[in-house]
């Protein structure tokens with residue numbers, strides 16, 4: 001029986017009840033058991049969180065701290081986060097259905113590592129940049145100073161709550177901003193535990209970090225629209241991303257959006273199939289397909305199509321489905337009943353549109369986990385790129401295989417999508433794979449690999465998969481304003497060129 005954890009809202013360095021006194025339960029996707037009671041933040045609570053962040057930012061207590069000291073504190077906090085890896089992994093398994101194997105090696109471990117890298121990277125970027133000397137119409141010299149935006153908002157989804165929160169909190173804090181985080185109501189606990197761990201370190205002044213869980217329509221809308229917020233960083237669906245952009249426009253806030261995907265994974269005819277078959281399943285079925293950049297459209301050359309399908313099916317059927325808490329489990333549960341129903345609807349639509357279901361397509365039963373939502377790895381062949389299962393994000397373990405004749409056809413179909421987030425190319429010929437990678441309109445392409453996220457590299461979407469980038473120096477810059485400071489180099493008034501214009 002998992003421990004039931006209680007969390008309040010974390011505002012201004014204090015744990016506090018919601019103004020309404022309301023709480024909500026969060027449940028374990030593996031068995032439906034209640035694993036947490038969490039205060040339900042509403043609009044008023046969110047306003048309190050934003051006010052605390054504003055006060056902390058305006059006081060300069062964090063923003064004016066030398067960069068080296070901010071980075072030093074973050075690296076000290078990294079030690080506390082590292083010590084808490086087991087508990088954070090346990091929480092992500094219980095609350096978000098991450099298999100313990102995935103949490104330990106990937107979602108939690110990487111999140112903590114990315115915090116460290118971003119803290120270090122920010123200390124190497126420098127506060128000032130010189131601007132080239134310019135002498136027309138008069139001598140001009142200046143510098144560019146990078147400054148924090150102020151109050152930043154992080155709105156995160158349920159699928160990878162910890163790491164996606166870290167991708168926002170780490171760059172925001174490293175560059176001197178304060179932050180208000182709103183995690184998704186299905187999976188708020190690892191973000192709240194993060195706040196608890198940092199509170200105990202006493203390294204971050206009150207109000208610099210605030211966590212207010214609550215519904216998107218109340219707490220989320222307040223955060224995206226409140227005039228005291230300077231920047232909104234959102235990860236979630238494209239539909240809600242559009243709404244966030246609209247809300248933020250009321251006070252012309254800076255917005256970065258990481259949205260949905262339907263990524264193309266292209267097998268070339270010279271791919272090493274031993275790696276490419278396993279890699280294509282890894283690209284689709286990690287976390288039961290609940291990943292924005294999953295390679296859910298697999299393009300296979302006609303010449304090797306039947307062999308590839310036979311091997312995909314055989315390998316997929318060997319995956320062990322089970323509780324996220326079981327170290328033997330390869331594929332865990334879907335997060336919630338509603339997600340399970342979405343997957344069922346899409347599978348039905350694939351069948352109705354004429355795709356051929358070659359494996360899966362039904363719920364998996366796991367002994368002892370009756371309340372869990374497990375779905376078998378599902379593969380469709382004979383998929384046309386205009387079918388719903390090839391165009392819409394399913395967010396479940398469903399792979400759509402599309403046969404192609406020429407690489408030109410594969411590239412054209414890969415690009416025929418409103419999304420452009422991830423993608424893969426499999427080939428023994430790297431220059432050939434690079435040529436394909438260059439032509440896919442997407443933010444990340446893995447060659448002979450998938451899902452590996454590099455904290456030094458930018459991550460983000462083309463087209464309706466998003467705006468802006470996270471990670472690396474690109475991600476850090478998204479949290480900085482750019483100020484130009486002109487420094488006059490003309491010593492006497494009569495040398496001022498503007499006298500000739502305004503006769504002063």
Ligand code: NAD
Pocket residue numbers: 155156157158159160164182183184185214215216217219220221224235236237238240241243244257258259260261291292293393395421461465466
């Ligand atoms: P969602 O868009 O429903 O919700 C995301 C967050 O927004 C949640 O915290 C939710 O409470 C909040 N929200 C909802 N309505 C809101 C509103 N009107 N105003 C303000 N906030 C609101 O997404 P989800 O279902 O939690 O997550 C799945 C989606 O996230 C998928 O589409 C997936 O592709 C996307 N995603 C994208 C990335 C990426 O990096 N591009 C990563 C992970 C997930």
